[in-house]
Amino acid sequence: MTEGGKYNGSSGLTHSGLGRATSKFSWTEDDEESLRVLKLGGAFGIFMLLAYLAYDQQVLGPDAPGAGLHWLILAATCLLFGLSWTRSFKRRWKFWILLYNAFLIATFILISRATRDPESRFIAIMLCPLATAAFVSWGTRWQFAMALTAVIGYAAGEHFVPIETPFGAYRWMGLVAAVIFAQYTSIFIERYRRRLKKQVEDLEEAARFRQTQIATMAHDIRSPVAALSGYVNLLEEADISAKERTDLLGRIGSTAWNMDLVVSNVLDYYEAQDEAIVTAPVELDPNQVLGDVAEDCALQAQRRRLNLRVEIARLPACKLDGRHFEKIVRNMLAYAIGRTAAGEITLRAGVRNEMLAVEVTDSGPMLSQEQLEALFQRPNRNGDRGAARGLGLYIARAMAEAAGGRTEARFADGRRGLTLVAEFPLEAQATKARTP
Numbered sequence: 001m002t003e004g005g006k007y008n009g010s011s012g013l014t015h016s017g018l019g020r021a022t023s024k025f026s027w028t029e030d031d032e033e034s035l036r037v038l039k040l041g042g043a044f045g046i047f048m049l050l051a052y053l054a055y056d057q058q059v060l061g062p063d064a065p066g067a068g069l070h071w072l073i074l075a076a077t078c079l080l081f082g083l084s085w086t087r088s089f090k091r092r093w094k095f096w097i098l099l100y101n102a103f104l105i106a107t108f109i110l111i112s113r114a115t116r117d118p119e120s121r122f123i124a125i126m127l128c129p130l131a132t133a134a135f136v137s138w139g140t141r142w143q144f145a146m147a148l149t150a151v152i153g154y155a156a157g158e159h160f161v162p163i164e165t166p167f168g169a170y171r172w173m174g175l176v177a178a179v180i181f182a183q184y185t186s187i188f189i190e191r192y193r194r195r196l197k198k199q200v201e202d203l204e205e206a207a208r209f210r211q212t213q214i215a216t217m218a219h220d221i222r223s224p225v226a227a228l229s230g231y232v233n234l235l236e237e238a239d240i241s242a243k244e245r246t247d248l249l250g251r252i253g254s255t256a257w258n259m260d261l262v263v264s265n266v267l268d269y270y271e272a273q274d275e276a277i278v279t280a281p282v283e284l285d286p287n288q289v290l291g292d293v294a295e296d297c298a299l300q301a302q303r304r305r306l307n308l309r310v311e312i313a314r315l316p317a318c319k320l321d322g323r324h325f326e327k328i329v330r331n332m333l334a335y336a337i338g339r340t341a342a343g344e345i346t347l348r349a350g351v352r353n354e355m356l357a358v359e360v361t362d363s364g365p366m367l368s369q370e371q372l373e374a375l376f377q378r379p380n381r382n383g384d385r386g387a388a389r390g391l392g393l394y395i396a397r398a399m400a401e402a403a404g405g406r407t408e409a410r411f412a413d414g415r416r417g418l419t420l421v422a423e424f425p426l427e428a429q430a431t432k433a434r435t436p
Contacts, residue, residue: 030193034137035084035093041135042081049074066111073107076100094138098145101128105153109161118163122171125154126178133182137193143186147179214266224255231255254303261334261392268327268395277402281319286356287312289326290349297333297347306340308333313350318426320356324399325424329358331392332420336362339418355405355423363417375409375420396422 053070080100083089089096105125112121129150133143154175158168165171231252235245268277294310301308329347336345343363350357367375376397397407405424412419 030137030197031090031093035090038093038097038136039081039084041131042077042084044135045131046074046077046081049077065114069107069111069114073104076103094136094142097132097136097138098142098149101132101146102149102153104128105150105157109153109157112157112163113161116163118165118171121157121161121163122154122175125150125157126175129179129182133185133189137189140183140186140190143183147183150179151175224259227255228252250303254300257300258334258338261330264327265331265392265395268399269391277324277398279321279324279399279402281321281403283317284320284322284325285317286315286320286325286349289322290315290329290347290358293326293329293333294347297330297337300334301337301345304337304340305342306337307344308337309344309346311346311348315349315351315356316426318356318424320403320424321399324403328396328399328422329360331396332358332360332422335393336360336364336418336420340364343417351426352423354426356426358422358424359419361412361417361419363412366411366416367418372409372411372418376407393420400424 049070053074056067056070077100080096083096084093105128108121108124112118129143129146132138132146136142154172231248234240235248240248290310290312294308294312298308298310333345333347340362341364345363346359346361348359348361376393378394393407400407400422403424405422407423408421410419410421411417
């Protein structure tokens, strides 16, 4: 876009090789696409003008009134079509198109003065806003300027070059209808283009995120797989002791547990993005689910030399999606286990304000306020390895909100650590998750 300089998209300025700031225009992909459509319309316009001239020459002869002006219009159209490839035209292309249409309207008024034909003048002026609405993607404001130009031009023609006709009122109504139709067409096209652009940006964003998530998942799986292979090779050695064998088996179990959680979360993430998470609530005993999850995660905590303490009051039966409830609690516990190097993790559950509340408190390192607020948000798109664990909390949030509940992260009361909270209504209804 620049010659001998660097483009600055925000300011529209370039810096030349001598260090001087020079003013440059901003040229976007939308402008480029609009110009391509305009060139197509220009070629069609030249073809129609040639057909118009050929008809005049055949029917009225070369000396027909206004023939010279017809040739002038053709020459101006060819000149505009040729200039559309130049940089100077691109700088102010919308203004040049509006000016060309004003010239076209004025010329047809002059032709009507010579021919005393009100029809060609009316048709030409009416077609100008319709043609720009169809072939010139220049936005609603420039289309409105075109509409004003057409109305003012037709009024000037009626005033300065009046031609007696019994259909003057009908022509005015037809012109106004054409102008309004062209304006609404421009509005519709502009909204459609914006919507399409937004959809393309969303698709590109989703594609980039999936690409980084796949890369992250591949990294988080490849390393454990390599570790599993190494552990198995060590187990195959004949001189390994019983204690070392037990330790290796624990490491294998821990690695496989984490791999299963990563893959499951990625699959759930795609469900949340593509279809929204749909719950299937059934009559559920939360005590049984919490007990099973605690037993499974206690083994994982033990492998990391952590203690998992369970404080669960007797909970009433409730209507929840069992798989989602289990996945939410598992992801919160997995996050706490993964970030805690030593100490204790506590799982609590009870009824609070007619809500089933589940809390997971760890003794891990402190987080900043910004990190705390971002815990349950969708992971970033930079492919950081930490996104795998963050994805689990995002899935927990999506599933909790799909059940009509909520999630929260706060600093542990009175001591070092973090508390993750998930709350569910005791009478949850089937809904779809809506998480940004």
